[in-house]
Amino acid sequence: MEVEMTLLSPHATEAVVDASELSALKSAAARVNDSVIPPRILVGEEVITLPSEVVDAVQDLLTRFANGDSVVIGSARTLLTTSQVADLLGVSRSFVVHLIDDGQLDYEFRGTHRRVSLTETVRYLEESKRERRAKLDAIAEVTAETGGYDGDPF
The missing domain is CATH 1.10.1660 (Multidrug-efflux Transporter Regulator; Chain: A; Domain 2)
Structure with a gap:
């Protein structure tokens, strides 16, 4: 099985995420962290409450992008x-x-x-x-x- 991966350089998020988007990401990361109500997503007509592990992962991802870090997401077994x-x-x-x-x-x-x-x-x-x-x-x-x-x- 061949795995396709796109690897970003350490400063690639500067090209992918502009300054206004970084500000929005920082704000979103803070709101996720401060919220007492579990975040939910809308998939079609269905509302799904995210498990705390997923919330933690999304919050970490948002924070890393907001800090301009590059991120690689993949299965640990990849x-x-x-x-x-x-x-x-x-x-x-x-x-x-x-x-x-x-x-x-x-x-x-x-x-x-x-x-x-x-x-x-x-x-x-x-x-x-x-x-x-x-x-x-x-x-x-x-x-x-x-x-x-x-x-x-x-």
Whole structure:
């Protein structure tokens, strides 16, 4: 089964959602969050009350769009090609292959091709961000301890 995905760059929402729409999204996200009545949708003639899990997901989605974040929606079980993983991570396909070969990304074979789950891709991305942040914090701490910021006008 081939999965079609459209991946947006980090600033793609600027092209998709203009400033007035961003304002409306921020307002909608706040209203969903503040409402004591569960949100409902109208499908044809039928009114459907949304479960709290769906409300939370929609509110999170609205907030992310309102903040200008790019969003990828897919099933956690979705399997991605190495090229799709590279697009999501913002790296080259050959770097993704290197991550797979090093055991940093779990994968499975589909025929002769390696596939990585969307869940695994997001796990790696979040872990990388945490590690990068910890390393930058450590560098900043050492710099502060050694007086590297003394007299710095910034």
